[in-house]
Amino acid sequence: MKKPQRFRLPVQKLSVRADKAIRTRLDKAIKANEGWGAFKNPSQASVGGWGAFRNMFGDWGAFFQPKMAFATLAMAVVVLGGVWGAPQYVYHSSNITKGDSLYSWKRSLELEKLQKLQGPVQRGYYYLTLSDRRLDEAQTLINRDRKKAGLVAVASAAETKHTQISTSSAPKKLTLSTQKNPTAELVAESALFVERSLKEAQSVQDKTIAKTLTTNVKQALKQNQKQLAKLQTIQDEPTVDDIIAKIQTAYVVQERLLDQWDQQEGAVFAMKAIENMPEEMLGDEVPMAAIMMDDGGFELESTSRSFSGYNEPFDDTFEDPIFILDFDFEDYDDEWEDELPEIEEALEEYVDTLPEEFLQWQNEWEDIHEEDLEYFLPWEDEYKDERDEQWQDWADDWAEGYVNFDDTVLLQKEFELTNDLGESPSVEEVREVFETYIDPEDFEDLQIHETEEGTFDIVIPVPEGLEDIDFFEQGGTLPAYYEGHEIIDETSQYNPDLEMSEVFEEGSEFHCKEDLGGFWDEEVNECVFEDVFNEEDRNHIPFAVTEEEHAEMEIYEEQHPYDPIKDEFLHIQEDEDLEEYYEQVEPGSEDFFEDHLDLEADSTDVLEDELFDTFIESEKESFLEEEFIDPEEYVEDAFTDTEKDVFLEETHLESTREDF
Amino acid sequence: MIQMYSWSQTLPSLDMKQILDTAFVNHYETYKDKVYSYIFYRLDMDQALAEDLTSDTFIKAYEKFDTYDEQFAFSTWIYTIARNVMTDYFRTLSKQRNESLCEEDESEHFQSNDHVDDWNIALDTEASMKQVQEILTGLPEFQKDCVIMKYLDELSTKEIAHITDQNEASVRQALSRGIRKVRTVLKPLMTLLILLSPFFL
Numbered sequence: 133m134k135k136p137q138r139f140r141l142p143v144q145k146l147s148v149r150a151d152k153a154i155r156t157r158l159d160k161a162i163k164a165n166e167g168w169g170a171f172k173n174p175s176q177a178s179v180g181g182w183g184a185f186r187n188m189f190g191d192w193g194a195f196f197q198p199k200m201a202f203a204t205l206a207m208a209v210v211v212l213g214g215v216w217g218a219p220q221y222v223y224h225s226s227n228i229t230k231g232d233s234l235y236s237w238k239r240s241l242e243l244e245k246l247q248k249l250q251g252p253v254q255r256g257y258y259y260l261t262l263s264d265r266r267l268d269e270a271q272t273l274i275n276r277d278r279k280k281a282g283l284v285a286v287a288s289a290a291e292t293k294h295t296q297i298s299t300s301s302a303p304k305k306l307t308l309s310t311q312k313n314p315t316a317e318l319v320a321e322s323a324l325f326v327e328r329s330l331k332e333a334q335s336v337q338d339k340t341i342a343k344t345l346t347t348n349v350k351q352a353l354k355q356n357q358k359q360l361a362k363l364q365t366i367q368d369e370p371t372v373d374d375i376i377a378k379i380q381t382a383y384v385v386q387e388r389l390l391d392q393w394d395q396q397e398g399a400v401f402a403m404k405a406i407e408n409m410p411e412e413m414l415g416d417e418v419p420m421a422a423i424m425m426d427d428g429g430f431e432l433e434s435t436s437r438s439f440s441g442y443n444e445p446f447d448d449t450f451e452d453p454i455f456i457l458d459f460d461f462e463d464y465d466d467e468w469e470d471e472l473p474e475i476e477e478a479l480e481e482y483v484d485t486l487p488e489e490f491l492q493w494q495n496e497w498e499d500i501h502e503e504d505l506e507y508f509l510p511w512e513d514e515y516k517d518e519r520d521e522q523w524q525d526w527a528d529d530w531a532e533g534y535v536n537f538d539d540t541v542l543l544q545k546e547f548e549l550t551n552d553l554g555e556s557p558s559v560e561e562v563r564e565v566f567e568t569y570i571d572p573e574d575f576e577d578l579q580i581h582e583t584e585e586g587t588f589d590i591v592i593p594v595p596e597g598l599e600d601i602d603f604f605e606q607g608g609t610l611p612a613y614y615e616g617h618e619i620i621d622e623t624s625q626y627n628p629d630l631e632m633s634e635v636f637e638e639g640s641e642f643h644c645k646e647d648l649g650g651f652w653d654e655e656v657n658e659c660v661f662e663d664v665f666n667e668e669d670r671n672h673i674p675f676a677v678t679e680e681e682h683a684e685m686e687i688y689e690e691q692h693p694y695d696p697i698k699d700e701f702l703h704i705q706e707d708e709d710l711e712e713y714y715e716q717v718e719p720g721s722e723d724f725f726e727d728h729l730d731l732e733a734d735s736t737d738v739l740e741d742e743l744f745d746t747f748i749e750s751e752k753e754s755f756l757e758e759e760f761i762d763p764e765e766y767v768e769d770a771f772t773d774t775e776k777d778v779f780l781e782e783t784h785l786e787s788t789r790e791d792f
Numbered sequence: 793m794i795q796m797y798s799w800s801q802t803l804p805s806l807d808m809k810q811i812l813d814t815a816f817v818n819h820y821e822t823y824k825d826k827v828y829s830y831i832f833y834r835l836d837m838d839q840a841l842a843e844d845l846t847s848d849t850f851i852k853a854y855e856k857f858d859t860y861d862e863q864f865a866f867s868t869w870i871y872t873i874a875r876n877v878m879t880d881y882f883r884t885l886s887k888q889r890n891e892s893l894c895e896e897d898e899s900e901h902f903q904s905n906d907h908v909d910d911w912n913i914a915l916d917t918e919a920s921m922k923q924v925q926e927i928l929t930g931l932p933e934f935q936k937d938c939v940i941m942k943y944l945d946e947l948s949t950k951e952i953a954h955i956t957d958q959n960e961a962s963v964r965q966a967l968s969r970g971i972r973k974v975r976t977v978l979k980p981l982m983t984l985l986i987l988l989s990p991f992f993l
Binding site (some may be wrong): 251 | 839
């Protein structure tokens with residue numbers, strides 16, 4: 133469909149020299165920037181020995197070499213270190229784990245850090261960090277247990293269990309019972325954080341950053357798998373073993389899906405598409421669509437808040453030790469039909485919201501256009517031009533994608549349908565699937581055109597019988613807008629619940645308001661019209677007029693020429709019949725001028741001269757300025773006929789003279 | 793002793809600074825011409841000055857990139873910065889003028905730009921530089937801002953309102969009035985095109 137041609141300002145190219153200069157400045161700035169504070173990765177800090185001490189106290193650590201030690205100063209530093217350094221140590225230490233007295237403090241610090249982060253990207257990365265921290269803590273727990281049992285903590289490749297991960301035989305839902313086992317809870321929590329990070333990636337608008345975040349989620353999945361495999365080798369708890377195996381299965385499939393799908397849409401689509409998938413469409417394989425607790429979801433915030441703020445016992449946050457790994461099974465198998473639920477949803481949304489949007493657009497339009505049109509009189513061509521132009525501009529702004537000025541199209545939307553192999557379906561296939569998925573009553577006359585390979589123009593035409601109605605031709609969104617009519621009234625707002633047949637039935641309220649441009653008198657159930665010749669109402673623009681009244685207005689306007697000097701309409705005779713009046717006083721005659729223009733004149737030339745003199749006195753300066761005539765050189769007598777003509781044309785007297 | 797594994801230490805792509813630097817450079821590539829055009833038109837087509845302020849805009853944007861909220865479009869953010877950079881520039885200029893009591897003829901900027909005449913007149917949807925000059929001259933500052941943003945990058949009313957810190961109704965009104973002027977200027981050209989169209993067919 134051809135779009136209305138739009139004015140564009142040409143984009144200027146930045147010169148190569150300037151581009152180079154900016155790049156140089158930018159490079160310097162990038163090199164000078166050591167990193168944004170909020171993004172410093174806490175796990176990079178060293179937590180052992182002198183390095184940790186230096187990290188805690190910064191460069192001042194060097195001051196405490198034995199030779200330079202002073203006892204009092206050392207004491208002060210110990211106190212200060214206690215205040216400032218202890219939280220740092222607690223936060224960074226992976227030795228503090230679930231069940232330790234400092235663990236709740238550690239979690240509070242994590243929460244504090246999380247709350248300071250802005251935007252989904254920072255949160256997404258932080259969740260990955262948290263996932264890693266949970267696994268570290270799980271490992272610490274396992275090591276402690278082994279030490280207690282007198283075992284040596286060893287993890288070597290030779291001892292690594294090779295878990296067979298079979299995605300084809302995975303059940304549709306896996307319920308993992310952590311059995312209040314702290315290690316199992318930490319491992320499950322780690323998976324939850326990966327899933328959270330994936331969810332954050334969905335809300336990132338910037339595709340570059342979203343893509344990077346998704347890539348990192350994928351890498352985190354790989355690394356977590358390795359770490360889970362190591363954990364499996366050094367622990368003997370069947371509960372933990374079971375959870376690790378299942379999470380690994382989920383990771384493998386999710387990773388494969390992220391590989392398979394387009395990176396830009398991958399993570400988002402992986403999460404979204406599966407939510408509403410019918411069960412019969414689900415295949416054997418499963419992505420990690422969502423991991424949640426069966427009580428409605430895991431909340432880091434509430435968990436951590438309970439540690440620090442409300443002094444609740446730690447274990448209360450895991451009241452119900454059951455986690456559910458909610459797998460949705462789907463084998464995409466490069467089937468393009470898989471995208472259809474998304475499209476169906478989008479289409480239905482458009483159709484559902486259309487009436488509301490009509491109403492919203494109409495209200496907006498009424499708000500803005502009255503003020504802009506007040507400078508024009510409704511019978512002037514400029515009024516109509518201005519109104520039409522404004523409407524089109526406004527519709528472009530507000531209704532882009534819905535409004536088409538070329539055809540009688542109610543809704544038009546372009547979809548690209550290709551599968552991962554780059555194959556596109558035929559028009560017949562698209563139609564077939566649309567008819568299967570979408571209620572045919574809604575889209576009876578659905579038209580599908582293939583604009584180019586893989587791209588389909590799906591057009592929903594205007595309902596039958598309404599093609600000739602003006603407002604559809606004008607874009608199909610404003611029932612109150614008609615060619616030659618203007619109805620601005622609260623009651624004229626579009627009522628989406630009303631049947632179309634009801635709307636246009638002759639004698640109906642809508643017919644009165646929309647078609648005839650009148651107002652509905654509820655007391656007598658009749659259509660009434662405003663007195664358009666009421667002098668006061670002339671300034672109230674717009675007001676409702678019928679075609680007949682509009683024609684009468686035109687006659688009225690012809691007989692009441694506008695006098696630009698007096699800035700008013702010339703009143704000939706309001707109460708008498710105009711025809712009779714013209715018989716008595718012929719326009720252009722001496723009587724006419726004397727009676728009605730208060731001029732002593734016997735010809736149109738004299739009238740012009742009179743008006744011209746008046747003009748010279750009042751408007752001379754501005755007129756001369758506009759016409760680029762130097763006032764000092766100006767000689768009244770030398771005013772040429774051409775200039776006089778310009779003046780007469782400007783003041784509309786030329787047409788007035790012809791009328792006379 | 794078990795070797796503790798931390799993916800964040802071993803994955804180079806997880807370096808947040810590196811990611812954001814790359815993202816910013818990508819944004820620079822995408823928006824450099826648009827930001828330059830915006831400043832160029834806004835400064836009555838002063839090429840040298842527009843280049844300087846474009847440079848300042850991107851450097852400032854980089855310095856503040858960690859405050860950029862990804863939920864909003866980058867264009868909205870960068871245009872806001874460009875606008876602030878220009879405001880700062882005019883403020884400084886005004887101060888300098890007051891101090892030196894030296895009046896500068898603003899029209900010099902305009903006349904010194906020989907390149908303005910070098911632009912080809914595009915006869916399709918794009919306006920010629922002469923027309924642009926005609927359109928933008930005399931428009932109040934706010935209207936000028938709105939018209940440039942609307943017709944350069946097709947920003948929505950909402951985005952323009954966000955950038956200019958005005959409400960949407962004001963922006964719509966300013967646009968409506970600006971558009972009227974655009975039409976006045978373009979009308980003769982369109983008429984000429986219509987008249988000449990049989991010769992091209």
